[in-house]
Amino acid sequence: MADVTRDTLVSTLEEIALLLELKGENPFKTRAYRKGADIVQNFDGDIVARAAEGDLKGIKGIGDALQQKLHELASTGTLQYYKNLKAEFPPTLFELFEVQGLGPKKIKALYDKLGISSVAELKEVCQGEEISNLAGFGAKTVEKILAAIENREKFADRFRLGEVAPLAETLLERLRDHPKVSRSAIAGSYRRSKETLHDLDFLVATTEPAELTKFFTQFTEVHEVIVHGETKASIRLENGLQCDLRAVSNNHFPFALQYFTGSKEHNVELRSLALKKGLSLNEYDFTGEGDIPKVNEEADIYRALGMDWVAPELRENRGEIEAAQQGELPGLVELSHLKGTFHNHTIASDGKNTLEEMAGAAKDHGLQYLGIADHSKSSFQANGLDEDRLIEQIATIRKLNESFDEFALIAGSEVDILKDGSLDFNNDLLSQLDYCVASVHNVFNLPEDEMTARLIRAMENEHVTMLGHLTGRLLLRRDPYAVNIEKIIDCAAETRTVIELNCNPWRLDMDWRWWHRARDKGVLTSINPDAHSTDQLQFLAYGTRLARKGWLRREDVVNCRSLAGIREWLALPKSKR
Numbered sequence: 022m023a024d025v026t027r028d029t030l031v032s033t034l035e036e037i038a039l040l041l042e043l044k045g046e047n048p049f050k051t052r053a054y055r056k057g058a059d060i061v062q063n064f065d066g067d068i069v070a071r072a073a074e075g076d077l078k079g080i081k082g083i084g085d086a087l088q089q090k091l092h093e094l095a096s097t098g099t100l101q102y103y104k105n106l107k108a109e110f111p112p113t114l115f116e117l118f119e120v121q122g123l124g125p126k127k128i129k130a131l132y133d134k135l136g137i138s139s140v141a142e143l144k145e146v147c148q149g150e151e152i153s154n155l156a157g158f159g160a161k162t163v164e165k166i167l168a169a170i171e172n173r174e175k176f177a178d179r180f181r182l183g184e185v186a187p188l189a190e191t192l193l194e195r196l197r198d199h200p201k202v203s204r205s206a207i208a209g210s211y212r213r214s215k216e217t218l219h220d221l222d223f224l225v226a227t228t229e230p231a232e233l234t235k236f237f238t239q240f241t242e243v244h245e246v247i248v249h250g251e252t253k254a255s256i257r258l259e260n261g262l263q264c265d266l267r268a269v270s271n272n273h274f275p276f277a278l279q280y281f282t283g284s285k286e287h288n289v290e291l292r293s294l295a296l297k298k299g300l301s302l303n304e305y306d307f308t309g310e311g312d313i314p315k316v317n318e319e320a321d322i323y324r325a326l327g328m329d330w331v332a333p334e335l336r337e338n339r340g341e342i343e344a345a346q347q348g349e350l351p352g353l354v355e356l357s358h359l360k361g362t363f364h365n366h367t368i369a370s371d372g373k374n375t376l377e378e379m380a381g382a383a384k385d386h387g388l389q390y391l392g393i394a395d396h397s398k399s400s401f402q403a404n405g406l407d408e409d410r411l412i413e414q415i416a417t418i419r420k421l422n423e424s425f426d427e428f429a430l431i432a433g434s435e436v437d438i439l440k441d442g443s444l445d446f447n448n449d450l451l452s453q454l455d456y457c458v459a460s461v462h463n464v465f466n467l468p469e470d471e472m473t474a475r476l477i478r479a480m481e482n483e484h485v486t487m488l489g490h491l492t493g494r495l496l497l498r499r500d501p502y503a504v505n506i507e508k509i510i511d512c513a514a515e516t517r518t519v520i521e522l523n524c525n526p527w528r529l530d531m532d533w534r535w536w537h538r539a540r541d542k543g544v545l546t547s548i549n550p551d552a553h554s555t556d557q558l559q560f561l562a563y564g565t566r567l568a569r570k571g572w573l574r575r576e577d578v579v580n581c582r583s584l585a586g587i588r589e590w591l592a593l594p595k596s597k598r
């Protein structure tokens with residue numbers, strides 16, 4: 022039986038609602054499913070267990086029909102009603118739901134009036150004349166749909182780091198545990214901690230390569246074997262992710278690891294350095310006329326070329342080679358350096374856990390403090406707090422803090438930056454907080470200079486400690502909004518505003534490519550999980566990987582300070598930070 026989670030229940034109910042809508046069923050019925058999905062999503066308690074046990078009586082908004090369906094789904098892993106409903110439509114129809122900006126109403130019109138049931142058909146019809154006769158499909162809409170399709174194609178077969186990491190580590194462990202494997206690694210963009218990846222590059226050192234490639238192609242997650250050779254295999258997993266395996270001898274392993282870690286640009290530089298020393302470097306060996314350096318591990322290769330070992334995150338040919346030759350690589354921040362974190366949500370706005378639960382989880386992560394930053398009132402879709410609720414939350418936090426030993430919650434807010442750059446709360450209220458994260462949550466489509474001015478105005482406020490998710494991007498889904506990042510960095514340096522590194526794997530915002538420049542201007546960051554549940558404190562690991570990729574050191578990351586240190590820092594006027 023497939024694992025049923027809260028997400029399974031929610032997405033099944035939502036899909037049923039869509040399908041009923043497509044069938045033209047009575048709106049009350051569709052609404053009941055949508056509402057049910059919402060209730061399940063926000064239910065405070067183990068809804069999956071209760072559904073499995075058939076114990077859903079008395080939950081407001083979930084009637085008998087829904088109760089039965091949730092019970093069937095949670096206890097058996099499938100739902101016959103949903104299967105039958107789905108079978109009434111062509112399977113490619115479901116692709117349409119993935120096109121941004123295409124809601125159920127439009128999908129229904131396309132399906133009913135033009136018989137469109139796949140993205141390919143949609144693209145074709147959008148490029149023709151016929152569609153302009155359809156109500157609701159003006160030139161602008163059609164243009165947007167085409168752009169969304171293009172986006173979808175552009176992002177096809179790329180995956181977010183956070184989306185593949187748990188699976189990647191599971192598969193690596195399986196290879197590592199194989200009795201014939203002496204060394205193993207995931208190389209490629211994964212090892213370099215790119216925010217999105219095309220495929221995973223596994224590497225093992227073994228005396229039995231053929232046995233290992235066979236083992237690999239027989240993983241239960243395999244959907245398709247693309248290549249199966251003696252020393253090399255490629256598989257596609259059920260989720261569409263391609264994984265390559267190369268099986269090499271123990272002697273070749275350091276060379277293969279170095280080569281397949283990339284980046285290509287970094288390797289090109291390295292090979293030309295080798296040539297200057299009369300050495301030829303490839304994925305197996307050094308070769309050449311004179312003395313051949315002895316290599317047991319990757320660092321020996323770098324040493325032989327007269328440079329320090331380069332952390333994989335930095336291998337993008339963005340200055341790391343020169344720094345390594347001069348012994349000037351940065352000492353990069355590590356997860357264990359983080360002593361606390363800011364920007365976390367609770368049930369007061371759109372989080373799933375209470376203040377106490379979030380504090381407990383932060384302690385479990387070894388943190389000394391946790392900044393709470395629930396949404397502000399303009400983010401009504403996220404149940405943002407108004408002035409009274411925020412004042413009450415501050416008092417609750419102060420009270421709770423009396424019960425903690427060597428741990429503290431820090432009272433903040435994620436304050437909306439309004440369209441004109443003013444903030445959702447007045448300075449009087451902001452001054453009662455320990456800190457504040459300021460973020461944009463609406464009106465994304467301003468021209469670049471207006472958006473930049475909007476953010477700058479917010480940063481100029483004495484009470485704005487840090488800027489949240491700078492560009493609003495959602496990786497592989499929503500492009501960043503137009504903003505002049507160079508100007509934002511300059512303003513952050515001048516106003517002593519921290520720019521957060523939002524660790525949510527969908528965001529990883531500000532982008533890693535900007536951090537080196539920011540840090541050289543003295544801008545500080547805070548590695549923030551934007552946690553909406555206790556589980557999401559795990560995101561700190563992704564944020565740390567991306568901070569390293571951005572050349573950041575412990576001293577550049579404000580939440581590496583101890584509780585005492587951060588209190589002192591927060592007490593300073595902004596200009597002194």
Ligand code: DGT
Pocket residue numbers: 208209210211215217218219220221222280281282283284285288289
């Ligand atoms: P991606 O697209 O996210 O999979 O990125 P990578 O960097 O993992 O790229 P991939 O999987 O094609 O190759 C892994 C590494 O192998 C790459 O970073 C450098 C090395 N490599 C692959 N093909 C070539 C090549 O044609 N020339 C050189 N110099 N290196 C290569």
Ligand code: CA
Pocket residue numbers: 209210211218219220221222
């Ligand atoms: Ca790769």
Ligand code: CA
Pocket residue numbers: 209220221222265
């Ligand atoms: Ca590859």
Ligand code: ZN
Pocket residue numbers: 435460462489490
């Ligand atoms: Zn936010």
